Amino acid sequence: VQLQASGGGLVQAGDSLRLSCVASGRTFSGYTMGWFRQAPGKERAFVAVERWGDRSTYYADSVKGRFTISRDNAKNTVYLQMNSLKPEDTANYYCAASRSIIMSSIRNPQGYGFWGQGTLVTVSS
Numbered sequence: 001v002q003l004q005a006s007g008g009g010l011v012q013a014g015d016s017l018r019l020s021c022v023a024s025g026r027t028f029s030g031y032t033m034g035w036f037r038q039a040p041g042k043e044r045a046f047v048a049v050e051r052w053g054d055r056s057t058y059y060a061d062s063v064k065g066r067f068t069i070s071r072d073n074a075k076n077t078v079y080l081q082m083n084s085l086k087p088e089d090t091a092n093y094y095c096a097a098s099r100s101i102i103m104s105s106i107r108n109p110q111g112y113g114f115w116g117q118g119t120l121v122t123v124s125s
Contacts (some may be wrong), residue, residue, distance in 0.1 A: 001025045005095045010122045011085055019080040021095030032098045032106050032112075033071055033078040037091035038118070044094065044109045048080060061080030062102055063089075078098045085123045092118035096122070 007019040019035070034049040048059045056076040057069050062081075071078040078095060096112035098105070105111035 001016045001028070001097050001114045003095050003114055004091065005116040005119045006041075008093060008119035010124065013086055013125050015085050015123070015125055016081070016083045017085065017121060019082065019093055019095075019119060019121075021078045021080075021123075023050060023078070023097065028076040029073040030099070032101055032114060034092060034096045034098065034106060035069060035070070035078075035080045036096060036109055037089075037093045037121075041089040042091075047093070049106050050078065052104065053101060057090045058107070070088045072090060082121070085121075087123045087125045090121060090123050092120050094118050 001023050002025045003023050022024045030052050032051045035047040036044050036045050046111040048061050050069050066084045068081040074109045097114040098112040100111050100123045102104050
């Protein structure tokens with residue numbers, strides 16, 4: 001599956017952004033979809049995931065209550081709605097696809113076999 005992320009930009013603290021990730025190539029609904037982010041000098045970190053099947057969602061503690069992951073299977077698209085953005089949310093954001101539904105796997109980059117290119121989110125204070 002090929003992934004194309006978009007929607008990043010420069011915003012001020014407190015603003016909102018919605019990232020999109022369009023998938024092509026295989027049955028989108030059969031994949032767990034995750035969002036990760038990587039700030040300069042830091043490792044890629046888990047942000048949010050929606051498991052295929054039961055559509056359950058999980059979030060990193062740092063974004064819980066502010067970010068929402070969702071998908072539209074008809075459009076082969078997964079979204080990350082980001083509200084109340086903070087300067088520490090500044091990073092390159094990546095979408096990823098996995099066939100796994102095991103939590104220990106899908107919270108880690110190593111659990112994903114397909115990645116989109118990053119989309120940069122910059123939050124100014």
